[in-house]
Amino acid sequence: MNLRFLTLASFLTVSTFAADAPKLPAVAAAKEKQMSGELRKPAEPTAKKKELLFSDDFERAELGKDKGWAIVVPTFSLENGALKGTQMRFDAPAKDGKPPVKGHQAVIGNDIPTKDSVIEFRFRLGGAQSVTAEFDDRKFNGSHYGHLCMARIAADKIILVDQKGLAVARPEGATGEPPTPKGRKNISFPLSLDPQAWHSFTLETVGDTMRASIDGKPVAFLQSPGIAHPTKSKVEFGCMGQGGFFDDLKIWNAEPVK
Known part of the structure; x- marks a missing residue:
């Protein structure tokens, strides 16, 4: 493969990941809050x-x-x-x-x-x-x-x-939760x-x-x-x-x- 093309592709991949990376924790936190109900307290x-x-x-x-x-x-x-x-x-x-x-x-x-x-x-x-x-x-x-x-x-x-x-009530002999x-x-x-x-x-x-x-x-x-x-x-x-x-x-x- 052309080395110049490979270098350019690698740069684009890293640049794309770097641009998206800061957003991931915020998205994950928002989803976690929604799962926990913190965003689900209707005001009315x-x-x-x-x-x-x-x-x-x-x-x-x-x-x-x-x-x-x-x-x-x-x-x-x-x-x-x-x-x-x-x-x-x-x-x-x-x-x-x-x-x-x-x-x-x-x-x-x-x-x-x-x-x-x-x-x-x-x-x-x-x-x-x-x-x-x-x-x-x-x-x-x-x-x-x-x-x-x-x-x-x-x-x-x-x-x-x-x-x-x-x-x-569970059958006699049942084990576990x-x-x-x-x-x-x-x-x-x-x-x-x-x-x-x-x-x-x-x-x-x-x-x-x-x-x-x-x-x-x-x-x-x-x-x-x-x-x-x-x-x-x-x-x-x-x-x-x-x-x-x-x-x-x-x-x-x-x-x-x-």
Whole structure:
């Protein structure tokens, strides 16, 4: 091959690569951000409120059953006009012939069927590590306890989780991790919250998306197939740790914003 032609071709190749090279990290970073959800926090609401399904201001002496509440995992009480969660189940090894105990956050639930919805409440973390809002379908046996999707709020982050299809009972003798349902995702976004202050929280669930806002600002967004489960028959609220609070809870039916 002509040496002059080879030298020219090499120069063009190197020049082309050099011109493109600075762009590659930026493109990769943008794709990584998009994959992580950092570019997926819609500034405007994704759900339009319809009829109000449920509300509770907790302004009474006792929790009672008139509002339909049932404690799933101990325990909850009312304190100064707010709902207080106190975790009472912690990890413990087998002892004195008793089986080991698996720790679990305190959970309270209510049968409020929805498909698309908006949940609003105020919360104060207090001494708790996190508080949660979760949708379940107890008749759905494709997930542990019918869990579908959840938002978990801590002082330093919020996590949105597609739980559908997770931790399903497997045949005896099965080994290894259970398969992850196709397309299922969860996502974490950083926060910086004062745990002793009250904050407002909004969770919009429409189609296969969840959008969360705290104190009126969008903080998290997730699109994942399990969120679209059509029969979200139960809503639950959880507290991991001691003394997390909920107040002024409202739940609406909703429809996607067009």
